[in-house]
Amino acid sequence: MPAKPVTIKEIAKLLEVSTSTVSRALHDHPSIGLATTQKVKKLAKELQYERNQTAIFFQQGRTYTIGVILPELSEAFFSAAISAIEDTAYKRNYTVLLAQSHDDELKEKQLVEKMKHHRVDGLLVSISKNTSSFEHFNSLSKYNIPVVFFDRIPALDNIHSVSCNLETGTVEAVSYLLKKGHRAIGMINGPDTLFASKQRREGYIKAMLKNRLKFDPSLLVNCDLTEVSTQKALDELLANRRKVTAVVTFNDYVWLYAMQYARKLGIRINEELEYVSYANLPITSYMSCAPLASVEQFPYQQGQKATEILLDLLNSREKEPKQQAYYNVLVESQLVDKQGKDQQLE
Template sequence: MSDKPTTIKEIAKLLDISVSTVSRALNDHSSIGLITKMRVKKMAKELNYEPNQRAIQFLQGKSNTIGVILPELAESFFSAAISGIEDIAYQRNYTVLLAQSHDDADREKLLIEKMKMQRVDGLLISVSKTTNTYEHFEAFKKSNIPIVFFDRIPPVKNIHFVASNLESGTFEAVNFLLKKGHRTIGMINGPTNLVASTERKNGYIKAMTSHRLKFDPSLMVNCDLTEAGTIESMDNFLNHKRKPTAIVTFNDYVALFAIRYARSLNIQINKEIDFVSYANLPLINYMDFTPIASVEQFPYKQGKKAADILLDLINKPKSDSDTEPAYYNVVVESELIISKDK
């Protein structure tokens, strides 16, 4: 016996019928009689025939694969998001091709090219924190391969995206601190190129002005989200003439870095300085000193919704219309989760 897979041609030759008849019989085409279908399927079973999925996908113009590019899978936030994506992909019979940019823009660009070479039907991506140009997404657009951005979305028009409402989440977080009596509130924000950083800034300003307090730009610093960057931001605040009594950090990881550094300086956490963060990740339950509140961004829900939109776009009938396509812009409401012991 040969190890070479059985082909439709071999079945056709053994049964002395055409290749097209074999193909139609295997696919239960109405033009093929019952007896012929039974003969073909019996022979296919005896020869252990298996359909050539690559050939089928080529003919259909689909690979039934979606690409996903994340900044860091090690982060609980993105692990939860990929779980939501995979659950939807599994339900709709799609395979997920996963890659990590490790928050590097050049790596992200290379991965975009590789995803296209792998002939993915569509792409889900959360952009890296160092991405500040977006031309590399144009290759997908020109090839009519849909892209849905989620969580970290680029500041460009006419895109499909799913993201958390961070402006309202920040308003809630700062308002919570103001109600606790804080008036000098610092913010360790993210890189300026991220839409999420702008939303945090806007929410902060709205909360302060709603309490008739003047916005002090020196109490907001942009950080690269690393531990070293967080320490630099903390030093900025600790040496500030208006030393903050509360600090809002870009996410729970930045909160961890900031709290650990403050403790090394013998600062009493949530007594001398209160901390509020974002993401409400499981890791905060294992910290000796936790933020007093964290903004829940629902990553699993974001991932599910983004995957659903992408698969709808992939399977949407192609239109000959020249009208501008509608873009999915889905905003998931955030929620401030207050620590139980606060």
């Protein structure tokens, strides 16, 4: 059986002094004589005594732990964000507690409760695709636990958030295809519950109007980001009265589902049907039928900035408990031309 950690109480019993004397001696309190302090420290070292960090944190009113709730840890996008979160948090002596919702609203709510019970000082969240209410996050304010949303953010006003400018990114993506001569451009968007889906839709419409073209709502379809749903969405686009020659997909995973399905239907990729996507996952660069372009959303920068904001909120909480300003950071996207040339958004 592993030995139990030595306590201050046990040291005090062996030296026949009070626990407060041992505690003060270990902290070099001036009220304790030098001889007693040396005896206490000597015995503590011999017994391999270690300070109870949990008790110390409890006294300080913080645990130096931040929670992170993401849809899927396995996605390359979120892996990059996690690296930034850990890099930034560890520099300021914070531990990161990770959890994934698997895009399930109920599990997300359960995870928020678990994070609260683990006494995290603050929370970083990218919401699930199915999250439709946000009371579970609002309730954290009662416990003085700040929340910073990033990437997938709620369509709410009074929140701290970091996200990518997907509207301008979509304008660039659609304009890119228009310049290549496409006119019947479909879009496989994400669930309506995601604010990011609304941003893509608005960007699509703006691109059409910017290029003096009429917006055709039948060319814009939604999916739930799964393979089966993506296939149904592509079927709907291919059945359109207009011959769709290009498709903008919600992200590179949706593009992969749509591309593979199109190939099964005998469609020649990047000849009969061309794609532009989002996220710019590194793996797409090694594929022979990669999307023509992908909108880079800079996950590392998003994760880094979100963590910096959360830690600043925790720091200012002690100095200014009634902090009321909300941080809403928008990271500019970049259209990456897979054919060789990057197009920086203006």
